[in-house]
Amino acid sequence: MTTEETVAPRKVPEAVHRRRWAILTVLLFSLLVVVLDNSILNVAMKTIASPAPRGLGATQSELEWAVNSYTLVFAGILFTAGLLGDRLGRKKVLLFGMVVFGVGSVFSALAGSPTELITFRALMGFGGAFVMPTTLAIIMNVFERDEQPKAIGIWAGAVGLAIAIGPITGGVLLEHFWWGSVFLVNVPVVITAVTAMVILIPDSRDPRPGRLDPFGVVLSVVGLVLLVYGIIKGGQLADFTDPEVYGTVGGGLLVLTLFVVHERRSDHPSLDVRYFRNPAFSAAVTSIALVFFALMGVTFFIVFYTQSVRGYTPLQSGMLMLPVAASQMFFAPRARLVVERFGARAVCTCGMLLIATTMAGLGLLGRDTPIWVLEVLFFFQGAAMAHIMPPATVSIMQSLPREKAGSGSAVNNTFRQVGGALGVAVLGSVLSTTYRDGISDRIDAVPGLPDEARHAAGESIEATLSVADRLGPAGKDLVGPAQDAFVHAMHVTVLGASGMAVLGALVVGLFLPGRGATAKGAGPARPGAEREPAAGAGK
Numbered sequence: 001m002t003t004e005e006t007v008a009p010r011k012v013p014e015a016v017h018r019r020r021w022a023i024l025t026v027l028l029f030s031l032l033v034v035v036l037d038n039s040i041l042n043v044a045m046k047t048i049a050s051p052a053p054r055g056l057g058a059t060q061s062e063l064e065w066a067v068n069s070y071t072l073v074f075a076g077i078l079f080t081a082g083l084l085g086d087r088l089g090r091k092k093v094l095l096f097g098m099v100v101f102g103v104g105s106v107f108s109a110l111a112g113s114p115t116e117l118i119t120f121r122a123l124m125g126f127g128g129a130f131v132m133p134t135t136l137a138i139i140m141n142v143f144e145r146d147e148q149p150k151a152i153g154i155w156a157g158a159v160g161l162a163i164a165i166g167p168i169t170g171g172v173l174l175e176h177f178w179w180g181s182v183f184l185v186n187v188p189v190v191i192t193a194v195t196a197m198v199i200l201i202p203d204s205r206d207p208r209p210g211r212l213d214p215f216g217v218v219l220s221v222v223g224l225v226l227l228v229y230g231i232i233k234g235g236q237l238a239d240f241t242d243p244e245v246y247g248t249v250g251g252g253l254l255v256l257t258l259f260v261v262h263e264r265r266s267d268h269p270s271l272d273v274r275y276f277r278n279p280a281f282s283a284a285v286t287s288i289a290l291v292f293f294a295l296m297g298v299t300f301f302i303v304f305y306t307q308s309v310r311g312y313t314p315l316q317s318g319m320l321m322l323p324v325a326a327s328q329m330f331f332a333p334r335a336r337l338v339v340e341r342f343g344a345r346a347v348c349t350c351g352m353l354l355i356a357t358t359m360a361g362l363g364l365l366g367r368d369t370p371i372w373v374l375e376v377l378f379f380f381q382g383a384a385m386a387h388i389m390p391p392a393t394v395s396i397m398q399s400l401p402r403e404k405a406g407s408g409s410a411v412n413n414t415f416r417q418v419g420g421a422l423g424v425a426v427l428g429s430v431l432s433t434t435y436r437d438g439i440s441d442r443i444d445a446v447p448g449l450p451d452e453a454r455h456a457a458g459e460s461i462e463a464t465l466s467v468a469d470r471l472g473p474a475g476k477d478l479v480g481p482a483q484d485a486f487v488h489a490m491h492v493t494v495l496g497a498s499g500m501a502v503l504g505a506l507v508v509g510l511f512l513p514g515r516g517a518t519a520k521g522a523g524p525a526r527p528g529a530e531r532e533p534a535a536g537a538g539k
Contacts, residue, residue, distance in 0.1 A: 016202050020142045024151055026200050027135045028158045029193035030098055033186050034128045035162035037105070040170035040182040041067065043314045046307050047179045048117070049462055055179055059459075062114040064428070068232045068421070069118045073125035074132075075417035076225040080217050082133040082410025090134045090141070091203035095194060097130025102190035109180035133409035140397055140409075141204040148398065149336040153390040157332035161325060168322075171315025213269060219259035227252030228418060231425045240429070275400060275411075283511035284395040285411060287348060289419030290504035291388055294359055294497040295381075296420035297427030302362075305490060306374075308461045309367060309483045323375050327382030335390040344391040345512040352505035354384035359498035363491045367483055395512065423497070431493045432460065438485030439464060442478060446471070461486040 016023075048066070051057045058066065085093040104124035111117035136155065143151045173181040230249030234240040240249075263269040276282045306317040339347050358381040364373060396412050436458040443449070443457050443464070449471075457467040457478075464482040468475030 016142050017144070019200060020147075020151075023142050023200055023202075024139065024154065026193060026196040027138060028155065029189060029196065030094065030131050031135050031155065031158050032162045032165070033098075033101065033189045033193065034131050035158075036166045036169070036189070037124065037128075037183070037186055040166045040173075040185070043167045043170035043303060043318050044174060044179055044182045045303065046462060047174055047314065048114075049466075056111070056114050056117060058114040058117070059463075062118065064232070064424075065118045066114070066121050067424070069122040070125035070128070071417060071421050071424075072225065072228050072232065073122045074129045075228045075414060075421060076221055077126065077129045078133060078414045078417065079220045079224070079410045081130045082137070082413075083217065085130075085134045085137055086205060089203045089205045090138050091197065091201050093130050094134040094138070094201070095197055097127045097134065098190055098194050098197070100124075100127030101131060102127070102187055102194075105183045105186035105190070109183040111180070132413045136393070136397065136409035136412070138201065138204065142202065145398065149339070149390065149394045150333065152393050152397070153333040153335050156335075156386065156389040156393065157329045161329055165325075167318025167320075168315065169318075171313065171318040174314045213263075213266060216259060216262055216266065216269060219255055219262060223252050223255035223259055224414065224418070225252070226255060228421050231418075231422050234425050234429065237429075240426075278399050279511045280395045280513050281399040283507055284348075284392040284399075285415045287352065287388065287504045287508045287512070288392050288396075288412065289415040290500050290507065291352060291355055291385070292416045292419040293423035293426075294355060294500045294504075295385070295423070297423030298359065298362065298494060298497050301428070301431055301490065301493070304461055304486065305365065308465060309486055310371070320371070320374065321378065323379035324382040324385075327379045328386045331383050331386035332390055335387050336394075338387065339391045339394075343513075344395055345508060347387050347391055348512055349505050349509040351384045351387035352501050352508055354380060355388070356498045356501035356505065358384065359494050359501055362494040365490070366487055423500075427493050427496055430496055431489045434489035434492045435461065435485050438488055439478075439482055442481040442485075443467075446475075446478065 045063050045066075048055045049058050049063055056062075081093065081097070101124055104120050104127055107120035108117055108124060111120055136152070139151050139155060140148060169185060170182045173185060226248050230245050230247070230252055233248065234242070234245040237245060240246065260273050263273050276285075303317055306312045306320055307314065312320065335347065358377045361377045362374075393412060397409065440458055443454050446454075449457070449467070457464050461482050464478055468478040468482070471478075
């Protein structure tokens with residue numbers, strides 16, 4: 001080591017450094033509850049679509065909004081939440097987010113209609129937006145730079161744990177309790193996590209936040225909400241040429257362009273857009289958006305393949321996700337070792353290509369394909385994610401000054417959410433359109449079916465099976481064709497997901513710094529930033 005490295009003072013106070021692993025454990029609880037909720041909801045969607053009293057009788061559109069209301073609010077204020085954490089104190093913002101998320105979970109569990117569920121899911125998204133960026137920002141302020149890749153790897157691996165716990169827990173709850181229990185289960189986790197946070201987690205903030213930038217904050221919120229809403233609406237209508245869709249998407253892009261122009265000219269910007277000039281930052285952010293485009297779009301409909309086509313119960317569907325979770329949990333904390341040897345560019349590029357391969361591999365699945373094929377694909381998909389998320393996240397976070405960790409984390413999560421929402425919308429619309437084209441002739445051949453019922457039956461495989469069930473013996477002829485049409489639509493859709501992952505591999509391969517740059521560290525985004533104190537980490 002050099003003399004400078006030997007005598008360099010510890011940036012994290014000793015008292016905080018000693019309990020850093022306990023702090024990380026507590027932060028993982030908050031991460032678990034946010035990710036857990038979405039994975040549970042995926043398993044519960046079929047039940048919620050069932051008529052009362054078993055479910056809420058939610059339509060396909062209402063099911064999508066139960067997911068998307070969370071995403072819309074979450075993505076819209078993520079950046080603002082990160083800024084508030086840097087300015088007001090990350091511990092305070094984290095506690096606020098956890099409490100709001102817990103309250104929203106209770107209200108969602110007690111919802112009496114799809115509209116109420118959509119509203120309370122939006123409240124959960126509001127709380128979750130204050131949790132996700134703050135956990136990563138706190139990690140950057142309680143771990144020294146050399147331990148940050150290991151901590152972030154564990155943080156990313158916790159997502160795999162949530163992926164496993166969510167569907168299995170949801171399946172167990174749905175077999176023994178009513179659908180609302182999948183939200184109520186969040187409450188004890190929130191209470192436990194909040195209690196531990198109050199005791200263990202130190203507060204930290206940007207010691208020199210500068211003046212507020214309210215105009216920039218408003219522009220970011222309005223732009224993100226318009227953009228995500230337009231993306232979601234385009235997926236619901238399966239038509240991105242609709243005026244409401246391109247109007248809101250275009251409006252969102254215009255407002256975000258104004259945001260960038262304003263931030264470049266401001267002497268106290270909310271986000272220094274010059275960070276995007278750093279390839280380690282911009283390429284990593286783009287790769288995360290592209291991989292979540294592919295993954296979220298596929299994850300949204302794979303539950304319908306396992307339940308509606310293959311006939312598995314919600315619990316069994318949850319168990320089928322175990323390979324994804326186990327693979328992520330095993331490989332994510334160890335990804336740093338591979339990066340140290342081969343560099344982030346090579347590791348992330350191979351990970352993206354593996355994602356593309358596994359997505360294309362889903363095209364092998366049919367109505368009677370041995371289920372171990374799906375399990376193998378899931379395992380390699382989890383391994384690929386484990387070798388993309390940690391190094392990409394480390395690249396993003398270590399490109400910024402420590403005191404701007406909240407903003408950096410918010411940008412990371414915002415791109416992930418926008419990419420995920422775009423994936424659900426675009427790939428969902430491809431799936432819906434292809435499915436309707438494949439089943440429409442068989443639905444039209446059913447005698448005595450009203451036009452409104454014909455249209456509803458073509459919306460999704462679940463809608464078709466619901467109509468077939470109501471028709472009794474006359475509807476049995478619809479079941480097989482519906483399953484075939486869905487499998488064909490799934491094959492078309494996963495090819496699109498695979499293509500986006502290939503695009504991500506190209507971006508990473510061309511622009512992410514190679515092994516030499518990684519070894520040196522990304523460095524602070526502005527001179528002298530890394531020599532500044534740890535942003536109040538000992539408060």
